[in-house]
Amino acid sequence: MTLTPLRIVAVSTFALTAALATGAFADSLTITPAPAKVVRAEGTFTLSASTRIHVARGDIEAKGVALQLADLIQRSRGFRPKVVEGPPAADAIVLTREGPAGEAYKLDINAKGATIAAAKRAGLFYGAMSLWQLATPDEAKGPVALLAASIEDAPRFAWRGLMVDSARHYQSLDTLKAVIDAMAAHKLNTFHWHLVDDQGWRLEIKKYPKLTQVAAWRRNPGAAVNYPKYGGFYTQDQARELVAYAAARNITVVPEIETPGHALAPIVAYPQLGTAPPDASKMGDWGIFPWLYNTDDATFAFLDDVLNEVMDIFPSTFIHVGGDEAIKDQWKASPKVQAKIKELGLKDEHELQSWFIQRVGKSLEKRGRRLIGWDEILEGGLAPNATVMSWRGIDGAIAAAKQGHDTVLSPHPVLYLDHRQSASAEEPTGRGHISSLKDVYAFDPAPVQLTPDERKHILGVQANVWTEHMQTDQRMQLMAFPRAVALAERAWSPEASADWDGFAKRLPAEMARLKVLGVAANPVPFEPQPALSEAEGGKTRVALSTGLGVGQIRYTTDGKAPTATSSTYAGPIELPTGAVLKAQTFVEGQPLGRERSWTMSADLLQTRTSGQLKLCTQQVPLTMIDDAPAALDQRPMMMVDIFNPCWIWEGARLDKGAMLSARVTQIPFNFQVGKDRDKIPLHPPATPGGELEVRLGCSGERIAAIPLGDAARNPGLSTITGRLPARAEKADLCLTFTSRSLDPFWVVERMTLKPAN
Incomplete structure (x- = not known):
């Protein structure tokens, strides 16, 4: 399948008849995307x-x-x-x-x-x-x-895409085929394959074997540095196999080969491609890196060779060349690059990047292909035939369309599926801001700022699964689905037929289909989550809610599994110690998400994980895993703002004093954040290993400093304890660590607060 110049399918008649069809008819058919x-x-x-x-x-x-x-x-x-x-x-x-x-x-x-x-x-x-x-x-x-x-x-848009990042973490071919099966079943037709980045080169290039011998492998930081190198790559035969598998399901695979930035991995393999010596130890870091390709003719010869092999494998009209987050510091410091700017009569490094991208684009045009890149390629001027993928909101798409360029909308944060789907502490690892299933469904890919003629330049819409913090194939799928299904409906169905309530009624059927297709879909946003508090008479008050508010919560307290006829949750429930509460969400009588169960006990009230604690700030919140255990599935998850590791236990009772027990660990600060690193607060320690400080509010009195002691010599989880003094009123406890250095930095995995004896 090749994307044609047709941008938006004319569906005005379909839209009218869809609007006339009753919701009951459409819902009872449970087809997603909803038909026209x-x-x-x-x-x-x-x-x-x-x-x-x-x-x-x-x-x-x-x-x-x-x-x-x-x-x-x-x-x-x-x-x-x-x-x-x-x-x-x-x-x-x-x-x-x-x-x-x-x-x-x-x-x-x-x-x-x-x-x-x-x-x-x-x-x-x-x-x-x-x-x-x-x-x-x-x-x-x-x-x-x-x-x-x-x-x-008939479809609303011609480009209905999902991007999977295989550069940061490698996925098996079987996993990618399962994703393609799920895409095809929901009429998504473009699989954007992110194969190259600072952290790894994933595609075999026969003329340059070091790209897979060297650049496909990295040492992970922290305690994991002593584990075997991490990585992998796809042979050309495997890539062709996936292309054919996708084509049989009406899906075009669009490869991405990043230029001129995100290029540390290939420069590690072939240092002559860069403008500064590469540091292979940084391939296990995250963030925005300074390594860029240089502008030598030999470098363009390398890129031509690579892209020719890529085009031999991938028959797609479009070839993605990246173009994003190219920090120009090394270009500014390079006499050769500065001389190139003068030789070409360019204004600055932004115009040089435009020249760079256009030169790459000419190589693609020689073979009848079209260049597509992230919206930074607009800076400094854009080749007439180039297509813009707008990720920094929708402004790039609007600017591109107004300039007469084709565009695909793929805006951060709503269509960046590395953001978590709900506020639950059980969400998979990823970015801490929420982009829910409902948020994805609410996104309209046709900006009102564009005229009807300008809208013709909108090829379509795409969601992106960036995998920096998705270490396993299953976590990648959990973050992609079911949100990719919501995207599919907005990309396919007529604009006038958008109906969240109707979509929500089809979710039990959708989750069942994804299971049949062998895809791990995230059930957590649908499931009852408890908010616990003390009640009179030693009871526990439980308030239940779901991340999306879809369906009804049904519950039991007799030990039996909830059914569609069990009691409907209508408000907080007070239960005695030892009581078992079971709850599950139901939509139209069908279960959605897993059954949840809690046994009332003091420990249930007195323990909170880092995901249940409140972060003091929301600058760069992440759910991360510990680096110490060798087995990924044995590594605990922690929620932390990496720019301010600080947590709050709200409403702590200290009338009798309290014993605080915290499970803590230290993880590497492997983030390329430039000068922002200097803004991250460091608190000087009073003891050699540092302390966990406890304050009454984040700017209030320090009431405890618990030494880390032996924990400072343990790369894995450690438990530290300390006594908190009595206070008459409830208090918000603010928890921070002292340390002489930022790397490694300390995080709380969970803590328990019990009344002092």
Whole structure:
């Protein structure tokens, strides 16, 4: 599949009819993205093991789609319909070319069978995906009754994308295939593959073997420096395999080879490419690095060679060249680069970057490809045929469209899926600001600041899964899904049919389908989360809420699992010590998220993890893992603002004094933050190992300084304890560490506060 010059599909008629269709009809069909037009009819068609899928004799493309549909039905229902070439019979699924063009399709279901009609393979495939979704409303096996309906559907945007960052953390090919399966099932059609960054080079380039022998591997910082090198790469055969796998599912793989910045890894492999000596030890750091490619002709020859091999593997029209976060300090300090600026008659380093990007773009144009880059490529001027991916909000997209350039909207923070999805302490590792499923769904990819003609330059929309803090394949998937499904609906469905409540009703079916497809989807934002407090008579008051407020919370206190008929949570519950509270969210009678359970005890009230404590500031909040245990799944998570490691225990009772027990650890400060590093506060220690300081409020009286002692010599978790003096009133306790250096820095994993004896 190749993205055509068509930017926004004309869907005004579809939008009108979609608006006229009742919500009940659309919701009962549970198709996501919501179709443009749905007309319900009487009756049902039962899909069973005896059902046949018919295609015209000799139609190889249609037969391929039919086989894919049969495979998916087997995965979800446990039986595989037979694919037959020739005239259709009764009680069959029929694929016909007598339908709309492009990615559009018609799907008709009645008591006698189902017909998928589309002129192109892409439309047949998407009709098959909608039919499979109707056949997979849950995880049940066996025959399924499909409601009779007539569906007409077409996409709103041509570019419906998801980016996966394999440079920071390497994912297996099987994991990427599962992501592509989930994308295809929801009509996303562009897989942007981030293969190169400071932390690693992931694609085999035969002419430059050191890119994978050297640049694909790194030493991690801190205690993990003594572990085996971390990394991996994809051979060209593996990349071609993924390209073919994606193409069979109507997905184009767009590779990204970063220039001129984010280039530490290749410069480590070939130092002559840079303007300053590389430091391989920094490949395990995060942030914005100063290493840029130099502007020598030999460097452009290297990039031409690399891109030629890349284009041999990836047939996509677009090749992504990065262009973001290129700090110019090394260019400013390089006499050769400064001489190049004068030689070319350029104004400054920004114009030099523009010249650099345009020179790379000319190499792509020679092979009929188009350059796309992050919105920084607008700075200093842009080649006429270049396309802008706007990540710093939507301003880059607006500027690009007004200048006549095509653009893809991919704004931070809402479509940066490394941000956590809810305030729950159980969210996977990632950035601490929240971009919820509802936030993603609320994003409209067509800015009102643009005229109708300017909107024609919007190719579409994309979400990005940056993996700095997603150390495992599962964590990457948890951060991508189900938010990528919300993006898919806003990218495909007509603007007028956007309906969060309708989308939310389909979530139980969506989570079931993602499970069938083998994708780990994050259930935490749907699940009941407790807020605990003391009540009279030694009881515990439990207030329950969910991150998204979707559905109803049902609960039990008799030890039984909650069901759709259990008591509905309506307000705080007071329970005695030893009582067991179980709760689960239900939507339209279907469970959503996992069952949660809590046993009332003093420890439940007296212990809080770092994620349950309040951060003193929200400058750069991250959920991170300890670096000490060798096994990733054994490393605890901690929430911390890396610019101000400081936590607050709100409303602490100190009327009898208290014993504080804190589980703490030290982790490397491996962040490239430039001069901002000097702004991070350091508190001088009074003892050799430093202390955990406790204050009444962050600017209040210090009431304790608990020595770290032996913990200072332990790279893993340690427990320290100390006594807090009595105070008549409840207090907000502010917790900070003293230290002589920023690296490593100390973090709280959890703490317990018990009344003193």
